[in-house]
Amino acid sequence: MPKITLGNESLVGSLIPSNKKSYKLTNRIQEGKTPLYSVAFNFIDARFFTCFVSAGGNGINLYNCLEDGSISLLSAFTDEDKEESFNTVSWACGVKGNLFVVAGGEKGIIRVIDVNNEKIHKSLVGHGDLVNEIRTQPLKPQLVLSASKDESVRLWNVETGICILIFAGSGGHRNEVISVDFHPSDMHRFVSCGMDTTIKIWSMKEFWTYVDESFTWKDDPSKFPTKFVQFPIFTASVHTDFVDCNRWLGDCILSKSDEILLWEPQIKENSPEEGTSDVLLRYPIPNCDHWFIKFSCDLFLNYLSIGNQEGKIYVWDLKSCPPVLITVLAHDKSKSVIRQTAMSTDGNTILAASEDGTIWRWDAINKEQADSVEAQRPPLKEKGKAKLK
């Protein structure tokens, strides 16, 4: 980790909530006792922006958030193998717009479920170990990336079931890869991070012909000339511990270890090894030193929400500088680790997948409502705690 030298300090966010926006708890679903590891809103198809999917154990469930705060179950899937334990789930869609849910977990097999006929579309086999995260390319939602314990990231075409590229080898990760994310506008780029504490930016520009080829491949997917990409274009070590979540924020990167950092990679095109990373902002998250706690943002990247191991949710404003904590969501009943949160497209609904098998739904309330709530409420516990920090 580069030392924080003079003139390279980053701005640290204050843990005093601004209460610019308020949320109230509107629903809670107990799925079972198995820990939930992943929850994700649909960001692919505008008709289903209210739909979300959760994954944990060997089950995958599709829900719909209704306006009145209720949640309806749309579909439920279970893996026949009880050994399976899904770690991650993501939405994707085919060229014709048919929605897929893509999930991966303990067994390393990626399940692609066609939502419309409720059948397995593909089961993608190839990872040598468990899958930690799956992310979908927002501009080409047929492409997903999967991060695995086998130290590789793979690029798949979920529609044709082809493994297009494998990102591992000489310059690859040296331990489990925990998180990946596509660049929001540059289709060729993505970022990955993992247990080797590094964050790597990869480019598939030179290999894009294979990506194109994957769409028209008619033969057996296993015969596809899958290529290895061995060298990332940039390797950053801004953290000293496991990095378990990273997301692009424009050309900057949000990455989480024991705190969330916003940093800017400064890549030298010709000599990738000489690039530097400049940490701009820091978003402290108290009680969040377990690994595999992931944050999420809304579609417009205005807000960021992350749970911690006490069951609280921190909502940060991503547009402000220095960072402003919007609010802390807490509930007496919420005591377990929140592994992942999900924010709706507009950021007005926050879901939290908890290790005790519950999904919590928080909805934004407007100012007057918030004031009335504030008036009724006794002094907030969580607020006081936040001040202590």
Add this chain to the structure above:
Amino acid sequence: MASGASPSSSATRSDPHKHSTAEKRAPASKEVAAVIDSLKKKLSADRCFSIKKRIDENKKNLRGVTQSTMRSCMERGGGGGSYNKDGSDLLVKRQRDSPGMKSGFSASDAADKNNNNNNHSSFLEDGNASSTTMVQGSSVPVKISLRPIKMPDVKRLSPYTTWVFLDRNQRMTEDQSVVGRRRIYYDQTGGEALICSDSEEEAIDEEDEKRAFVEPEDFIIRMTLDQLGLSDSVLEELANFLSRSSSEIKARYEVLMKEKEVSESGDNQAESSLLNKDMDGALDSFDNLFCRRCLVFDCRLHGCSQDLIFPAEKPAPWTPPVDENLTCGANCYKTLLKSNRIPANGTTEDKTGTSSDGAGTKTTSKFSGKPNRKKPKTFPSESASSNEKCTPETSDSENGVQQDTNPEKVSSSSKVKASGRRGGRKRNNNNRVAERVSRRTQKRQKKSEASDTDSIATGSRSASDAKHKENEDATSSSQKHVKSGSSKNSRKNDTPVEDSKNSVKSDDPVSQLNAVASEPCSDGSLRKDEFMGENVCPGGVSEDKSWRPLEKSLFQKGVEIFGMNSCMIARNLLCGLKSCWEVFQYMTCSENKASFFGGDALNPDGSSKFDINGNMTNNQVRRRSRFLRRRGKVRRLKYTWKSAAYHSIRKKSTDKKDQPCRQFNPCNCKTACGKECTCLLNGTCCEKYCGCPKSCKNRFRGCHCAKSQCRSRQCPCFAADRECDPDVCRNCWVIGGDGTLGVPSQRGDNYECRNMKLLLKQQQRVLLGISDVSGWGAFLKNSVSKHEYLGEYTGELISHKEADKRGKIYDRENSSFLFNLNDQFVLDAYRKGDKLKFANHSPEPNCYAKVIMVAGDHRVGIFAKERILAGEELFYDYRYEPDRAPAWARKPEASGSKKDENVTPSVGRPKKVA
């Protein structure tokens, strides 16, 4: 940032500066602290501002991006109308139909997680206390009976870590090292993270390297010292503040001041293009990146920046199949020789050459017209000289060396005639040159006749003629040249030694060439001398100016490779730069130069970098120049040559020879290897990559096997665990290819060498599958007989130290792919290797591994221990040292008794050995 701050702070600077210099009083530490503090504040404000600016910019960009993402979502959502027209969208239906759950919901039915969901009713009982508006509906849980859809079981793969296929070993790159690096290991069972590093490494970590000064630090140092003056107390404060030593800061300040001066004076050095570089510079990347052992660039096995080793014996220059009359193009010297020979015979052309005022075409017409003694068998020189100006062309035709070896051919005989007609006086002259030429040309061409070389000499002169004319076009006055020519000429002759030294560096090319060209003439008649001096000198000027250092070096290389063959040199090395004719001229000049200084023994050593045989005259070993190497290049390997320094503490397995193999590094001896030979000291044989001559006593001699096909210990190569090498062994050969390129003449009656299988990659097809024993396994596709070579165990070459570190990590995963190779290296196939890395251990194996020396490198071959049938799984004995072997690799009888030994494990990690 610093620059942005300077204008404002410069205003405040002047005052305290004056103050400190005028009174020469050391500022109080409070004062210093205040200054530093204000600067610091300034810096952080700047930083804050820049962060904000960048975030704002990012925000702006982001808006467009997210909006376009949103748009595509809307389109997909039916806004575009192109999707889901069928209306049979199940999700839409579900969304509409499924009842909302306003409160608790137990998904016991949704996933068979077999929990007794009897607690769902207790949901949110006391939740109301803190969040009043939370529950809007009833607290009665809504049960939805939704049958979960079963996903059919898919069998999972046996776990593996992603690995890259290697067909040959690779040396580890520095950035892959785990030594001195913290690795956090996540214990799956304990659920906690452990840090895998020991105390010794932490020490390395904490040892602070010398930090480079960053820009803000520079800023503070500069500003503070500018303001307060240079005094100890200020330095101390600064040192405190920046946590450095005050001497460090002082040194830095001086550097900064110097930099400032430099930047103010603003010297702009003209950028040198590639062609202006010298050969060493241009070759730097070649020398650094090209592996002379593997003949590839960027060799991953031997790495970059190897020591350059030049063999003591050089092969004779390559001669192409001679076809005398083929010219290499319009500018071939052969063509031009013919056309220019006649003018050279007369002396009139000198006049025309010097008097004409640069009208090139006129000159040439005169030139060709006046001395028209010979029938125009020759080409019109008009075309010839104009050709010269053209860009050089190359043709496919093979061109012989200049000497006519078959004089019966028409053109060459005419040449002979032509030279025969010349005056005797001149002939003397030319003969002298010719003698020198022939003395220096290759031995096998010695028989060339004097008359032939005659024409060369004339050719050289006429060459300068032609050059001269060209030159006139370029330079405005030829008269100057004539005058200066003779004066330089005389001066030249006075100081030949000095100039011969210079000739290497080409400091004074004009005078050199003058000297060279005029030398032969000085022996001849006076008149000739004058004309020659006049004539050649301008030619020399143009010639040498137009020959850039790189071109000269390329030419020298060309002579080394092709001998004195201007066609080949021009075509292969100076393509697009110089025509054959120009090369020929230059060659003749430099040859004369060589003969002048070399032949007259004035300064035989310094005369030139090369002699005609292509030997480097300065025989010192050239180290790779380091100046051009860039910092932080990818995949740059660094390793020392301290081959003998590392002593393995590891015990080898008992039933193998007790000496580990020694890593071979080529020696640099120029003569037969003596006591100081690095190979001898290291205990290895010399190989073909060494610098020493073939007669070196320390060389491995190879074998003379024929019928035995090198398959038994009778073969010295086989006995020494080496593969045969057709470069070394006398009779070893194999037929390669499919015969489309022709079949070589067979040696030794069909007895192909069978001891080159690793070299030739004649391996068996190995399949990867689920082992019968554990995890993955390697299987054989086709049946093989005993001792058959199956394949190579490839991997990353790592040091023993590195292997020990990695072994610690691998032990946790209970799978190790380390293999002891020799005294320097261990093979690690964990992330890079081939399928044979999956071959499992067995105490009763069907294969064995053997470390074999192949062309100077140790490699691991896997061989069949017995006859193996198709489809059988491959096993070999890992031969772990008994006390370090994991339980599964211990001999059955030993596993029980060794347990107490496990309490105090010996240093090092288990590694497979051959």
